[in-house]
Amino acid sequence: MTRPGHPDAYYRRAKSQGYAARSVYKLSEMDRRYGFLKSGQAVLDLGCHPGSWLQYAAKKVGKKGRLVGVDLQPPGVEMPPGAQFIQADVLELTAKGVRGDTGIEIFDLVLSDVAPRTTGIKDRDAAASLELSEAALNLALALLKPGGSFLAKVYFGPGVDELIRRIKRAFKLGKGHKPEASRSASKEIYLLGRGLKKAAQAPEP
Numbered sequence: 001m002t003r004p005g006h007p008d009a010y011y012r013r014a015k016s017q018g019y020a021a022r023s024v025y026k027l028s029e030m031d032r033r034y035g036f037l038k039s040g041q042a043v044l045d046l047g048c049h050p051g052s053w054l055q056y057a058a059k060k061v062g063k064k065g066r067l068v069g070v071d072l073q074p075p076g077v078e079m080p081p082g083a084q085f086i087q088a089d090v091l092e093l094t095a096k097g098v099r100g101d102t103g104i105e106i107f108d109l110v111l112s113d114v115a116p117r118t119t120g121i122k123d124r125d126a127a128a129s130l131e132l133s134e135a136a137l138n139l140a141l142a143l144l145k146p147g148g149s150f151l152a153k154v155y156f157g158p159g160v161d162e163l164i165r166r167i168k169r170a171f172k173l174g175k176g177h178k179p180e181a182s183r184s185a186s187k188e189i190y191l192l193g194r195g196l197k198k199a200a201q202a203p204e205p
């Protein structure tokens, strides 16, 4: 078992492959399984620092794709060519702000790996994570095209079941997934929505 804070195989692999974080293997596993990243897409990556999801997504969307990262802090790696970065708090970000800053009106995919600074108090950390994931979903409902996809991390706790129900109502397919690269001791799961229903598109969060 991996001790928290101790370099594991995923960490070493990320270093050797030039990725900014081991979290890239969570995204790559889910993308291999569900195939949501495609060439030419417009992708919004919430909580993008240090930047491994941006690095992976840039390869998948290619030169014709558009990639926007959002975080409280700038990426720790050079932004992939053509990608844009917005330094902002996801809890305060609006769809109008994203459109104004990027010139992109509509996205194919919204990713969120946003994680609160943990306190070790489980209920408090879960509540903070839920609030961030709900904000990510609200942004996705305002920015995704019909048929678009959403993937967000959340720490399991009270309120997550209702969030899953919201995703299932808004998308043709909604489900939870725990990637192999997610440490078994971690309470995180990823929620996936595929195929946004037109009627679920919501105005400004």
Ligand SMILES: C[S@@+](CC[C@H](N)C(=O)[O-])C[C@H]1O[C@@H](n2cnc3c(N)ncnc32)[C@H](O)[C@@H]1O
Pocket (backbone or CB within 6 Å): 020, 021, 023, 024, 046, 047, 048, 049, 050, 051, 052, 053, 054, 070, 071, 072, 073, 088, 089, 090, 091, 113, 114, 115, 116, 117, 132
């Ligand atoms: C686990 S990291 C993301 C890792 C990233 N997916 C990668 O692969 O490099 C979580 C990120 O969420 C960001 N974050 C936390 N609260 C946030 C907020 N309110 N608004 C924007 N970003 C936030 C943190 O700054 C942190 O960089």
